[in-house]
Amino acid sequence: MAEVEAFPVSATDKAVTHLRRLLGSGRLRPGERLKEQELSTEIGVSRTPLREALKLLAQEGLIEVLPNRGARVPLVSESEIDDLFPVMGALEGLAGTRAAAKATDADIDDVRALHYQMAAAWRRRDRATYHRLNREIHDHLLRLADSPTLTRLHGALDARVAGIRFEAEMDGALWDRAMGEHEDMLKALEARNGPALGAVLQRHLETKRETVLAALQEGFAGAGDGQRPV
Amino acid sequence: MAEVEAFPVSATDKAVTHLRRLLGSGRLRPGERLKEQELSTEIGVSRTPLREALKLLAQEGLIEVLPNRGARVPLVSESEIDDLFPVMGALEGLAGTRAAAKATDADIDDVRALHYQMAAAWRRRDRATYHRLNREIHDHLLRLADSPTLTRLHGALDARVAGIRFEAEMDGALWDRAMGEHEDMLKALEARNGPALGAVLQRHLETKRETVLAALQEGFAGAGDGQRPV
DNA sequence: GTTTTCAGAATTGCATGCAATAATCGCCAG
DNA sequence: CTGGCGATTATTGCATGCAATTCTGAAAAC
Known part of the structure; x- marks a missing residue:
């Protein structure tokens, strides 16, 4: 050893x-x-x-x-979300563009496998599994982009919204929309179409922004479930 | 008072x-x-x-x-430049898109004034003035984008290349190209065409990357002129 | 009943001291 | 003369102590 x-x-x-x-x-x-x-x-x-x-x-x-x-611990406000997400969108967009260009066939196979597992979780409305696989897919794409700076900055921004328990609140329509975007992601990645993948990711971030805002308005501000009415 | x-x-x-x-x-x-x-x-x-x-x-x-x-003080390597600039490009692209959407007529007047002063400096090959005004224009656009997160991240990345004295090395062709891009910037801003302004800024960053790389290869690695052969 | 005041307590900001780790230099073997 | 080794020195990492600031709450004033 x-x-x-x-x-x-x-x-x-x-x-x-x-x-x-x-x-x-x-x-x-x-x-x-x-x-x-x-x-x-x-x-x-x-x-x-x-x-x-x-x-x-x-x-x-x-x-x-x-x-x-x-x-x-700062209170997360709507204006901060509105400030944060476009920047994350730009970063993920770049990540997607690069990931599509650099992905090997094996990389795409990995993402595809995660994708179909996630789709299955979505069909049976298994939130926990869906969100775990969702995170894995996004991490994977970011890793494929192969840029330490990109990874670092994205991680820093992502940590700020990580405390918001938006998953629990994700309503059906937004969830379906997110899943649809993931379908487009996989297609763009398989076609190695960088700009398309970047564009999907940016759209996807907008969906996430709406989800987070909805959760925020429901009173799930910031970390923890302390403000939950029950 | x-x-x-x-x-x-x-x-x-x-x-x-x-x-x-x-x-x-x-x-x-x-x-x-x-x-x-x-x-x-x-x-x-x-x-x-x-x-x-x-x-x-x-x-x-x-x-x-x-x-x-x-x-x-870290040595700045080519690979770091290659890592850094695409990310800065994505950030500036976003800044441009937003700036065009938010700029008032007065804002555009300000940028236009700076632009024509800079063009004059370019024509008389006045590097110092050109670079001062260039910085002012970019700062202005970033400010117009009106996003604290964007400003903060961009500033952090910009500081890393600030030590490289690439200005002194900027050769004629790259300088002319940069000036041309600034013309396009002004046009896009005047037309309030966000996507166009974003795209120009991304191209402009690519020009800057080449300039910085050239300076790096000339031995102006990192801050200071200590390595200058005289 | 509400607001103001002010002493005591709690908390932060910073300087310093001490142990642990790394760098340096002289010494010796080859 | 060169390269490796060990003691000395320099430097970092962390804990603690003390002054400055802020917070708390109870009594006094309105």
Whole structure:
């Protein structure tokens, strides 16, 4: 067995990872104040690396730090969604264009397999499986685009909406529309038509934007299910 | 006069600003090691906020920090340029599309004024003025796009190539091509043709990519003129 | 009953100290 | 003279302490 590069995870990385999980899982809710003392003891690092982690996540927009007033989980507003999604659309559009150009036959086979599994989940209205496979397909396409910068930026933006539990709220019409767009994606990818794939992805983002906005208006603002009426 | 919100600049902000200037001005050269002690005394803050600043800039890709080995100014490689520019192209394309849709007549007048000043600078081969106005025009368009996320991401990517002194190397043919694209930009903006403006900006980025690559191959790698053969 | 005030507590921002890791340089073998 | 090795030095990573700021809440004023 090859010796694994014994890679000392820094306390800052540990804090970043831990905080990401807290934010993504909804343990920290929008508007909530993040106290350094509290978090540092929970995570098991001192305040210095924790503060570094907070600043890093703030730069990504996942939290916001106010001078002398500590960090908060930002409330996600409609205007932020409207700001965010066009940019994600542009990035995914580029990803699609590149992915179609670079995909090997094997890559396309992989995506096709995921696609048909997802279509099956959609037909039986299995939300959880659908969303898992959906994510896998999008990750796959992004990976095919083969651009670290693209992956990094997209990930940063995606993390901001990850807290919104829009999946649960996805209504039938929007879900069908999304599924239809996925059909078009597969066709464009099979035809290795980059511009078409890019265009579909941009349309798809618009559908996602509407889904997220609907969820937001239903009161699923931000991470967690804390605001759920039951 | 309204009382200005007296806002205390944090030591971290001070360090970030200072480091940005050092990197942008070429005082710190690619490959150079950044020592915390040295920098902190020069900037006048202690190591803690300096370290926060380093991590923030590292997240933007302006520097890289290796575990236990400190921070370095990364060498800019061709592959990084090839990675970066398509993404910037997608962002500027979006900016153009939005800018054309949102611009008021007054906005267009402003851009037109800048454009004709720049054209004059181009005709008399006044590089410095041309590049200043060029930057102003691009900033203006980005501002018209009216998207904080777009501005932020574009700024982060732009900072990475800002250190490369590609302006000095811009050869005649590429310069003329860039100027022609600016003509098209103005036309598209005047016609409020968003897609057209977006497309021009993407083409323009490709021209810039070639310019930067040429400069890189001439040995102007990264910030500063240290590698210049004289 | 509502608002203002102000002392005490809590919290953040930053500097410094100490342990752990990496770089450096002189020394010795070949 | 060159290349490898070990002690010394330099540097990073992190924890902690202290000053400055903000928050809290209870009493006083209206």
